[in-house]
Amino acid sequence: MKDYHICKCYRCNHKWGTVNEEPKRCPKCHSTKWAVPVKTGESSPRVRSVSRSMIGPDLMKEVVRRYAEGESCTAIAIATGISFSDVYAIVKSHYAGDHILV
Ligand SMILES: [Zn+2]
Numbered sequence: 001m002k003d004y005h006i007c008k009c010y011r012c013n014h015k016w017g018t019v020n021e022e023p024k025r026c027p028k029c030h031s032t033k034w035a036v037p038v039k040t041g042e043s044s045p046r047v048r049s050v051s052r053s054m055i056g057p058d059l060m061k062e063v064v065r066r067y068a069e070g071e072s073c074t075a076i077a078i079a080t081g082i083s084f085s086d087v088y089a090i091v092k093s094h095y096a097g098d099h100i101l102v
Contacts (some may be wrong), residue, residue, distance in 0.1 A: 009034035055082060055090070063090045073102045 008015045014028035026034035057081055059080060066076045073091055077084040091100055 007034070024092065033094050055086060060090050063087055064094050067091050067095075067101070 004017055004019055006015055006017050007026075009026040009029060009031065010028040011026060011034055012030040014026055014034075016027055019056065023034070025032045059082065062080060063076050066079065067073070071079070073084060073087045074084070076091075077087045080087070082090075088100060088102065
């Protein structure tokens with residue numbers, strides 16, 4: 001005796017019981033792609049990552065200048081509107097090895 005199992009159609013959500021291991025098509029909507037999930041990712045907005053490349057060279061210079069004048073990373077982040085992690089990364093890249101004033 002064959003196993004009786006339940007199939008579910010991704011197209012019309014129809015469920016049916018069958019002994020067929022791989023039914024060719026959905027008995028309700030007759031789709032041959034009943035076992036293939038419907039793609040939904042195409043209309044969803046792409047995840048945008050805000051990277052350091054958004055910060056222009058002028059802004060990076062200002063960060064370095066402010067830091068050289070004695071401002072902390074926190075103060076620079078507040079003054080320039082750049083996120084702290086980005087300010088820290090810029091300073092760190094200019095003062096590699098030094099203790100960074102946060
Ligand atoms: Zn169907």
